[in-house]
Amino acid sequence: MDLIIQPLLRSLETGSVYALAALGIIIVMRTSLVMHFAQGSMGMFAGSAVAFTFNRYGVPLLTSILVGAAVAIFLGFFVDFAIIRRLKRATAVGKEIITLGLIMVFLGLAPIVFGTDPMNLPRIIPRGDVALGSASISYNGILNIAIGVFIALGLFLILQKTKVGLAVRATASNESTAKLMGIPTRNVTLMAWAVAGLLGMLAAVMIAPTTMVTPTYMTAVQVSALFACVLGGFQTFYGPVIAAYIIATCSNFLKLYASSAWGDQLMYLLILLFLLFRPNGLFGKTYMKKV
Amino acid sequence: MSKNSRITMLNLGSIMKNSHVHYIIFGLVLCLFPMMTSAGGMKNSTLSTLAFVLIFSIVALGLNLLLGYSGLISLGTAGFMGLGSYIAAYVQDDLGLGFWVAVLLAIAIPTLIGLLVGIISLRVSGIYLAIATLCIAEILAKTFEQAEWFTHGTAGKQSKYPTIFGMPMDRSSMFVVCAIVLVLVMMLTYNIVNGQLGRALHAMRSSEVAAQAMGVNVLKYKLFAFSVATLYAGLAGGLYLFFLRSSYPSTWNLFLSLNLIAMVVVGGLRSILGTVAGAFVIFAFPELVLKKLPVIGDASGLPYVFSGVMIILVIMFFPQGLKGLADLGVTTIKTVFSRKKVTS
Numbered sequence: 041m042d043l044i045i046q047p048l049l050r051s052l053e054t055g056s057v058y059a060l061a062a063l064g065i066i067i068v069m070r071t072s073l074v075m076h077f078a079q080g081s082m083g084m085f086a087g088s089a090v091a092f093t094f095n096r097y098g099v100p101l102l103t104s105i106l107v108g109a110a111v112a113i114f115l116g117f118f119v120d121f122a123i124i125r126r127l128k129r130a131t132a133v134g135k136e137i138i139t140l141g142l143i144m145v146f147l148g149l150a151p152i153v154f155g156t157d158p159m160n161l162p163r164i165i166p167r168g169d170v171a172l173g174s175a176s177i178s179y180n181g182i183l184n185i186a187i188g189v190f191i192a193l194g195l196f197l198i199l200q201k202t203k204v205g206l207a208v209r210a211t212a213s214n215e216s217t218a219k220l221m222g223i224p225t226r227n228v229t230l231m232a233w234a235v236a237g238l239l240g241m242l243a244a245v246m247i248a249p250t251t252m253v254t255p256t257y258m259t260a261v262q263v264s265a266l267f268a269c270v271l272g273g274f275q276t277f278y279g280p281v282i283a284a285y286i287i288a289t290c291s292n293f294l295k296l297y298a299s300s301a302w303g304d305q306l307m308y309l310l311i312l313l314f315l316l317f318r319p320n321g322l323f324g325k326t327y328m329k330k331v
Numbered sequence: 332m333s334k335n336s337r338i339t340m341l342n343l344g345s346i347m348k349n350s351h352v353h354y355i356i357f358g359l360v361l362c363l364f365p366m367m368t369s370a371g372g373m374k375n376s377t378l379s380t381l382a383f384v385l386i387f388s389i390v391a392l393g394l395n396l397l398l399g400y401s402g403l404i405s406l407g408t409a410g411f412m413g414l415g416s417y418i419a420a421y422v423q424d425d426l427g428l429g430f431w432v433a434v435l436l437a438i439a440i441p442t443l444i445g446l447l448v449g450i451i452s453l454r455v456s457g458i459y460l461a462i463a464t465l466c467i468a469e470i471l472a473k474t475f476e477q478a479e480w481f482t483h484g485t486a487g488k489q490s491k492y493p494t495i496f497g498m499p500m501d502r503s504s505m506f507v508v509c510a511i512v513l514v515l516v517m518m519l520t521y522n523i524v525n526g527q528l529g530r531a532l533h534a535m536r537s538s539e540v541a542a543q544a545m546g547v548n549v550l551k552y553k554l555f556a557f558s559v560a561t562l563y564a565g566l567a568g569g570l571y572l573f574f575l576r577s578s579y580p581s582t583w584n585l586f587l588s589l590n591l592i593a594m595v596v597v598g599g600l601r602s603i604l605g606t607v608a609g610a611f612v613i614f615a616f617p618e619l620v621l622k623k624l625p626v627i628g629d630a631s632g633l634p635y636v637f638s639g640v641m642i643i644l645v646i647m648f649f650p651q652g653l654k655g656l657a658d659l660g661v662t663t664i665k666t667v668f669s670r671k672k673v674t675s
Contacts, residue, residue: 075458075461077461123643123647126647127646127647130646130647130650131402133398133402133403133404134646134650136404136458136461137404137592137596137642137646138642138643138646138647140404140406140589140592140642141589141593141638141639141640141641141642141643141646142639142643143585143589143639144586144589144590144593144635144636144638144639144642145635145636145639145640145643146639147586147632147635147639148632148633148634148635148636148637148639149632149636150632151630151631151632152630152631152632152633152636156631255632259585263465263466263469266462266465267462267466270459270462301473301477302473302477304469304473305469305470305473308466308469308470309466309470311466312448312451312452312463312466313451315451315452315455315459315463316451316454319454319455319459320455
């Protein structure tokens with residue numbers, strides 16, 4: 041039994057990380073119409089800021105996370121305000137290349153600002169395990185799963201039930217019409233970038249204890265989150281989140297039962313093949329292009 | 332082709348207007364650099380940097396065809412390049428089949444893989460190619476680390492200079508080989524862009540739907556552009572190996588792919604000489620200039636920041652890139668001169 045429950049629990053934990061990163065990508069994608077390739081590296085930068093304040097200044101972890109959140113929100117605001125907003129005339133590809141450029145900027149800035157040494161970031165709850173039959177999960181793991189699930193559910197509630205959510209959905213559906221209806225679409229995209237930054241920072245803090253904080257430590261998360269968006273389809277907000285958990289589960293089971301070194305790579309191939317049969321993802325809809 | 336039809340007049344002026352002649356002259360100028368090095372006028376390390384500029388220019392030209400004409404992004408270019416380099420090393424050193432077979436396979440195998448990826452991902456909307464190539468790059472990067480028999484893992488694959496037409500190569504002659512290949516690739520790209528294929532690509536660029544209505548098979552031409560991009564990447568990977576005589580998995584990461592995109596964007600979309608200039612700015616400028624600056628020169632992330640900021644600035648303020656800058660310069664000079672004529 042523990043050969044099924046144990047990896048399942050671990051999948052829920054990593055799935056939460058992927059889900060948060062994917063949510064950030066999809067919110068930006070739907071409101072600014074940009075494929076946000078820099079989600080991982082912006083999360084990395086904010087996560088490095090957390091590790092830096094924690095290690096260098098001995099600030100308590102939760103306070104460091106607040107500092108990281110401030111950095112993430114500022115970066116989100118800055119990127120939208122200074123760059124993305126001024127790109128109304130650029131093509132979709134141009135915007136995507138801008139986010140690729142952002143990857144390089146943050147990747148290069150991180151060692152300059154925070155130093156070249158890899159940093160450690162401990163768990164939020166340092167120790168303690170819960171036994172579930174023959175399997176076990178740490179308190180921190182439960183916290184990570186809870187953060188992932190509650191933030192995803194909370195965002196869906198906000199999107200579906202509140203006025204702000206309605207504004208976001210209207211902007212996502214058609215920006216110029218939304219603007220004509222009096223929705224401040226500029227503020228909506230500004231907020232979307234800040235929320236994406238926050239989600240990226242959370243994902244970065246949650247994955248950090250399993251590895252070291254280096255400039256490239258979020259690459260795997262970024263790739264998985266992008267794949268979650270592809271697998272879940274870009275049309276809905278919930279699709280990528282569900283797909284993130286599916287991807288984490290597949291990856292863990294493939295690593296356990298197929299090959300520990302090649303698990304992720306096998307999964308990437310499977311997703312590529314899946315796209316052959318359902319090009320718009322699990323929850324995607326096909327729209328006819330109007331000429 | 333209206334420019335080319337004037338060549339029939341066979342005077343020197345019209346020959347000088349032929350782009351192929353420009354490329355050959357450019358290649359001849361490049362061949363002066365190894366001579367300068369042996370005469371002591373240039374450091375060996377500078378020559379190596381320039382050789383890498385030539386090699387990256389080849390890849391960037393293919394990427395420019397893909398990005399400039401079909402608006403597609405490939406994030407796996409470095410992976411395909413790395414595959415080319417390892418195949419070249421494996422075929423030349425482990426199988427002992429010589430230079431030509433090595434180059435041929437270094438071109439053929441990445442192109443085949445690229446075709447497969449393209450067929451799968453191009454049927455869906457454009458952005459899937461970026462994600463699919465990203466995934467292929469991740470798979471290839473893992474292969475480079477794990478497949479010890481093929482790549483020697485993280486220890487790196489060592490190779491030696493090839494023998495071409497019975498001549499053993501060294502650093503200077505490999506530089507000349509790189510220059511010759513670059514000129515050939517520039518000519519080939521020029522012919523592709525200005526031929527029937529190019530007209531279809533141009534039509535596709537202005538409006539995919541309109542091109543489709545005119546009978547252009549959009550999928551076929553996108554696939555073509557992507558195959559050319561992977562073909563150039565494989566070729567350049569082989570050249571990289573033969574010049575450097577070693578290949579490490581850490582070279583072929585996402586950031587090389589991003590740097591190659593930066594070269595295309597900074598050089599100017601759909602410009603052949605611009606791409607080479609872009610490769611120089613993105614690769615050689617940080618190596619030759621930024622590293623020598625006081626205080627900030629030592630920072631390890633500086634070249635990345637430079638490339639990233641260049642991409643963002645060019646797209647925001649100067650979408651034509653260096654090509655646009657050159658055109659602007661030429662028109663300004665022309666207007667200044669014509670104004671002088673009027674006044675005199």
